[in-house]
Amino acid sequence: MNANAITIMRAGLNEPVSRELITALNEELSAAYPEPGATHFNLAPEEVSGSQGAFLVVCQAGVPVGCGAVRRVDQVTGELKRMYVAPAARGQGLGRRLIEALETEARSLGLRRLILETGIRQAAAQALYRSRGFETIPHYGEYCLSAATSVCLGKDLIEGDEACTHNW
Numbered sequence: 001m002n003a004n005a006i007t008i009m010r011a012g013l014n015e016p017v018s019r020e021l022i023t024a025l026n027e028e029l030s031a032a033y034p035e036p037g038a039t040h041f042n043l044a045p046e047e048v049s050g051s052q053g054a055f056l057v058v059c060q061a062g063v064p065v066g067c068g069a070v071r072r073v074d075q076v077t078g079e080l081k082r083m084y085v086a087p088a089a090r091g092q093g094l095g096r097r098l099i100e101a102l103e104t105e106a107r108s109l110g111l112r113r114l115i116l117e118t119g120i121r122q123a124a125a126q127a128l129y130r131s132r133g134f135e136t137i138p139h140y141g142e143y144c145l146s147a148a149t150s151v152c153l154g155k156d157l158i159e160g161d162e163a164c165t166h167n168w
Helices: 016-032 094-108 123-131 141-146
Strands: 006-010 053-060 063-072 077-085 113-119 150-156
Touching: 006 094, 016 053, 016 063, 016 077, 053 077, 053 094, 063 094, 077 094, 094 113, 094 123, 113 123, 123 150, 141 150
Parallel strands: 077 113
Antiparallel strands: 006 053, 053 063, 063 077, 113 150
């Protein structure tokens, strides 16, 4: 196998590979955000399967190095969740490729816009999302309770006359 071969595949949230990546993500976020209520780890398997969403795993040379999910929020809106690339694999464009794959999944689910939350201390993640067209939106859902540590972003997947009308 090519040492640089990148694959992105669907996986079940409860599969061992998914659990390992999510455990690493949770450890990293817990260390970066020790404040009570600053982390939001909730995601159920049914939210990222079938017509409700997707959980993707990124592999480099056959080794799982990242993950991310899109889950349906409503008829036209999806939320990116559980985005992670292992520290040793960062800086190689894997996060960008993962976002592109999740946007494709969202479009295949009929979603027209994406929203997400990231932390105030995740400058690289914020820069990545903004480079993909995400813009600041008001805090929403459970993130209203952690506004001091959360940054919420949104992006229309369809441009022009087809774009969503919304009150971020």
